[in-house]
Amino acid sequence: MALRVYDSTIRPIEMGRRLIGVVDAQVADDTRQIPHAYTVVLHPDDRSAFSDVERDLVRELAEAVTQHSERESYRLVEPVVVVIRDDNDVKRGSITVMPSLVSAKQPATVATPASGTSTSAATGVAADSGSPATSEEAVVVQPIAASMSTPVAGAITSAIVLEDGTRHVLDTERVTIGRQSGCTIAIRDTNVSREHAQLRRRPNGWTLRDLGSTNGTKLNGVRVEGEQTLANGDVIMLGAIKVTFEIS
Secondary structure, eight states, X not given: OXXXXXXXXOOHHHHHHHHHHHXXXXXXXXXXXXXXXXXXXXXXXXXXXXXXXXHHHHHHHHHXXXXXXXXXXXXXXXXXXXXXXXXXXXXXXXXXXXXXXXXXXXXXXXXXXXXXXXXXXXXXXXXXOSSOOOSTTOOEEEEOOOOOXXXXXXXXXXXXXXXXXXXXXXXXXXXXXXXXXXXXXXXXXXXXXXXXXXXXXXXXEEEEEEOSOSSOEEETTEEOOSEEEOOTTOEXXXXXXXXXXXXX
C-alpha cells in the first residue's frame, strides 16, 4: 500500500484528534449546542505541506465533526465549516484549533486558506477566489477561544472492518478489495474474486463499485450497480463475506 509522505511532522489524523477534542470541550450542558465553525492554525511550513490536498482535508475534517456530533447528539445550528489558516507565530509541528461563530453580515476578518481562497459555509471546502470575500455570503470567522494544547484521544479515520475485527484504514484515494495479493485489501477467501470491488474517495465521500465479481457485491442488502456512496456503518457483502464501512 502506497503511503503519502508529508513534509511535516503533523499528520492529518492529528488534526482530526485535536479538532474533535475541541468540539467536545465546547459542549454546553444545557443544550449540548456546539460552534459549527473551526479554524485550524498551522505554521506556514506545515500548511504548505498539505497544499495539494487541503481542499479534501478541510472537507474530511468537516465530515468528521458532523459524524461525531451526530453520534454524541450535539446540536449544530448550521453546517460545519472547517478552514485552515497559517500563522508565523505558531510553532512548527503544533496545531491550534479555534472554535468560532460564523456570520454573513458582521464585519470581521475572513478566514481564508492560502493563495486567496475563500471557504463555503455549506461544505467547509475551500473555493477559488481572487480576493477576500465581501458579499453577504462571505464566511466571517470570529475566534472565541484558543484550543486545547494537549493531545486528544481518539482517531478520525475511514476504514473497512472485517468480521474478525481486522480494521483497514482507507489512507489512499483509491482502494481495491479482492483475493489477489496486489489488492489494497486482500481477503483470502474463494467467495471473493481476484479483484472484487473498489472504493474511491470522492468530493462527497467514499464510494463503492463492483469490479465484475463472480459473486457480486451488495450494499446494505442491495446489489451494487454502478458507483454507490457510502455512509458510516454501511454493511458491504463481497459474495458471502461481510465487511463494514466505518468513520470513527
